[in-house]
Amino acid sequence: xxxxxxxxxxxxxxxxxxxxxxxxxxxxxxxxxxxxxxxxxxxxxxxxxxxxxxxxxxxxxxxxxxxxxxxxxxxxxxxxxxxxxxxxxxxxxxxxxxxxxxxxxxxxxxxxxxxxxxxxxxxxxxxxxxxxxxxxxxxxxxxxxxxxxxxxxxxxxxxxxxxxxxxxxxxxxxxxxxxxxxxxxxxxxxxxxxxxxxxxxxxxxxxxxxxxxxxxxxxxxxxxxxxxxxxxxxxxxxxxxxxxxxxxxxxxxxxxxxxxxxxxxx
Amino acid sequence: xxxxxxxxxxxxxxxxxxxxxxxxxxxxxxxxxxxxxxxxxxxxxxxxxxxxxxxxxxxxxxxxxxxxxxxxxxxxxxxxxxxxxxxxxxxxxxxx
Numbered sequence: 001x002x003x004x005x006x007x008x009x010x011x012x013x014x015x016x017x018x019x020x021x022x023x024x025x026x027x028x029x030x031x032x033x034x035x036x037x038x039x040x041x042x043x044x045x046x047x048x049x050x051x052x053x054x055x056x057x058x059x060x061x062x063x064x065x066x067x068x069x070x071x072x073x074x075x076x077x078x079x080x081x082x083x084x085x086x087x088x089x090x091x092x093x094x095x096x097x098x099x100x101x102x103x104x105x106x107x108x109x110x111x112x113x114x115x116x117x118x119x120x121x122x123x124x125x126x127x128x129x130x131x132x133x134x135x136x137x138x139x140x141x142x143x144x145x146x147x148x149x150x151x152x153x154x155x156x157x158x159x160x161x162x163x164x165x166x167x168x169x170x171x172x173x174x175x176x177x178x179x180x181x182x183x184x185x186x187x188x189x190x191x192x193x194x195x196x197x198x199x200x201x202x203x204x205x206x207x208x209x210x211x212x213x214x215x216x217x218x219x220x221x222x223x224x225x226x227x228x229x230x231x232x233x234x235x236x237x238x239x240x241x242x243x244x245x246x247x248x249x250x251x252x253x254x255x256x257x258x259x260x261x262x263x264x265x266x
Numbered sequence: 267x268x269x270x271x272x273x274x275x276x277x278x279x280x281x282x283x284x285x286x287x288x289x290x291x292x293x294x295x296x297x298x299x300x301x302x303x304x305x306x307x308x309x310x311x312x313x314x315x316x317x318x319x320x321x322x323x324x325x326x327x328x329x330x331x332x333x334x335x336x337x338x339x340x341x342x343x344x345x346x347x348x349x350x351x352x353x354x355x356x357x358x359x360x361x362x
Contacts, residue, residue, distance in 0.1 A: 147286050147293070150290055151294060182284070193290055193291060
């Protein structure tokens, strides 16, 4: 059976797409799937350093498309997780060297070899975005609870619908304390504005920085809240669509819990 | 509702996330109404063509504009009419 192709996109840059793509890919591979992660950001590759595979790059996606190598030669096997492969972006080429039809060709080949192919889409709505969505069956839209990120997500969602893709939403970098104080949009607010289905909520987590520093998979970090949220997103993508979405909460002391019990009537 | 939130509400203090949500909704609304620069010009040309079948109009004093308010948006088309073109004046109104 052919594998599926999922694009991870956001519109706005710096909302956590690359980390989320790498982590979901790692989690899916740990769950037993054969996974390829493709860095679609030609000229500005990043996924290789996030995954800690930057020293192993020989060929890249442009080499595959130009027929200079086979997919097997370009796909880098992860150091720690079996069945997880990275197809790196080219750092020197112009982003216009790849066309949407090249991506359709490439992903059709990847579908034969991998259960799931994740495309890490670059920020923006230009060539890299068009290439990524041309080949995708499903889409995950990432946004943070900020006005700018939600606005860009809305634009991206519109463009995905135009391609007959119904995306699912990930809200990243939630700070529960700020949400409680009314100083950050809650995930309910974001869902209300964007009106699409939620697939996961990820709390702001310093462990993400540590994982990226060392190039180790976030999901293998011990008690990382973001890592656990990402594992649950991977489960929802792979056979457990009804796994409930957990709402990030503040760890409360006894007195605060008592206080919130009394004020709950409103 | 949490105690802090309740306190803020009682003190009539606006939560910043409410401002964020309101601004966001308005931005998305206006984003969807945004049109390309030549769309209005194309529309004006087509409108003039249609109206000219029925009325003689002053093509130079036509105004076309989109008016936006927080509640709604409206397309405003304003043209002075010089005279009606009747069937008797020799010009035929084309069948639909």
